[in-house]
Amino acid sequence: MKKFLLFLAFLILFIVGFFGYTFxxxxxxxxxxxxxxFGPTYAELELPGVEDxxxxxxxxxxILSVDDRAKRRQGESGLHGLYLIDLKEEKLQALELTKDLPFPLFPHGISIYPLDSGTYRLMVINHVxxxxxxxxxxxxxxxxxxxxxxxxxxxxSPNDLVLVSPEAFYYSNDHGSKSSLGIFAENYLGAKLANVGYYDGESFRIVAEDLAYPNGLAYDKNQDLLYVASSRGFLVRVFSVTEDGSLEKLEDIKTQTGVDNIELDENEKLWIGCHxxxxxxxxxxxxxxxxxxSEIITIDYQKGQAPQQEIIWTDPGSQMSASSVALPFGDFLFLGNVMDEKMLILKKN
Incomplete structure (x- = not known):
């Protein structure tokens, strides 16, 4: 009986500890x-699931990555594909770019790289x-x-990618497990089983491991840094990029929030959509x-200096749910999300 009671006590402590840690x-x-x-809402665009x-x-x-995940979850057909907003036009509206593709496109992370004047390489992760x-x-x-x-x-399990040349890119695998037990451990225990890979234009290789749900990526070419958002780790991991594309970890920036996609402004400041x-x-x-x-934060990071974080915008979900990306341009801030029915555009006062 004593052994049983002791086992029961340990079991209860384990369950309490598990749920306490997870929550x-x-x-x-x-x-x-x-x-x-930042500033008040300037416009709302009726586009669902502008995730990146x-x-x-x-x-x-x-360029917008659009997928109506809410309808797909219900077994219905919804909008999906890539859309474009021309910021030079007075009325901001989205133009569909991929309606004539000969294959289905359910986009996730996207990245763009300038080529000649007016032309760009654009890559997108597709799940079909x-x-x-x-x-x-x-x-x-x-x-x-x-x-x-x-x-x-x-x-x-690719989530996001970032181009570092017209052909080469880094990408995040947000899970490293295929078994239901392993995925459970990653999601709820924060097991660091996922990774970041590199494609050099010809072949893939894994260049960073031991990450808890790696998500958004951003490349700072001026400092040769790769930023990786760890959603489950509540942190941004900073890597130094070597000449052959390998990564050397510099530090973790704790964020106290579930960081998603990362965008860099013209001053290399990080803008991050968060859960x-x-x-x-x-x-x-x-x-x-x-x-x-929803939450939007910024991080100002310079080598050898303490990172400076700031909360830009938060919402309990009444205005927009599940923010996943924040893209600044001039006086505007474009806010996207995982599966809300609209995206928001804020404008500075």
């Missing part, structure tokens, strides 16, 4: 109120029927031409909750 480390107890340190964005800065074009690929395009003006499909077993409560976000994504809180 605490995912931000469940955090209260999220409305905060706006890319900026063609020289031509004032924003459980299979993953990277689709490569040429953007010329407002015309998109498909170049090639890149795939391989190293694309285990401050991952448990609520998971329930929202599965259709068990109607809203999920």
């Amino acid at each position: 605490y480390s995912t931000g469940y107890f955090r209260e999220v109120n409305a905060v706006n340190n 964005m890319a900026l063609a800065r020289a031509d004032s074009l924003v 029927d459980g299979k993953h690929s990277v689709e490569s395009f040429l953007l010329s003006g407002k015309t998109l031409q498909h170049i090639e499909t890149i795939t391989g077993p190293e694309l285990m 401050p409560n991952l448990i609520t976000f998971a329930a929202y994504a599965s259709g068990k909750k109607e809203i999920s809180p």
Whole structure:
């Protein structure tokens, strides 16, 4: 009887510890109120699931990765593909770029790289029927031409990518496990089993491991740095990029929020869409909750200096749920999300 009671006590302590750690480390107890340190809402675009964005800065074009995940979750057909906003036009509206593609495109992370004047290489992660690929395009003006499909077993669970040349890119595998037990450990225990890979234009290789749900990526070419958002780790990992594309870890920047996609402004400051409560976000994504809180933060990082963080915008989910990306341009800030029915555009006062 004593052994049984001892075992029962240990079991109860384990269960309490498991749930306590999971809820605490995912931000469940955090209260999220409305905060706006940027400016009021300028416009709302009725586009669902604008999960990621890319900026063609020289031509004032924003490319949107659109997927109506809410409808797909319900077994319905919804909008999906790449859209373009011309910021030179007075009325901001989205133009569909991929309606004539001969294959389905359910985009996730996207990245853009300037080529000649007015032309860009654009790559996007595509998920179709459980299979993953990277689709490569040429953007010329407002015309998109498909170049090639890149795939391989190293694309285990690709989430985001960032181009470092017209052909080479880094990408994040947000899970490293295929078993349900391993995925459970990654999602709820924060097991560091996922990784970052590198494609040099010809082949893949894994260049960073031991990451908890790596998500958004950004490359700072001026400092030769790669930033990797670890959503489950509540941190941004900073790597130094070597000449052959390998990565050397410099440090972890703790963020106290579930960081998603990372964008760099003209001063190399990081703008990050975040999920401050991952448990609520998971329930929202599965259709068990109607809203999920949003948060936008910035990080000013310089080698040898302490990172400077700032909260720019938070919302409990009443204005926009599940923010995943924040892209600044001039006086505007474009806010996207995982599966809300609209995106927001803020404008400085």
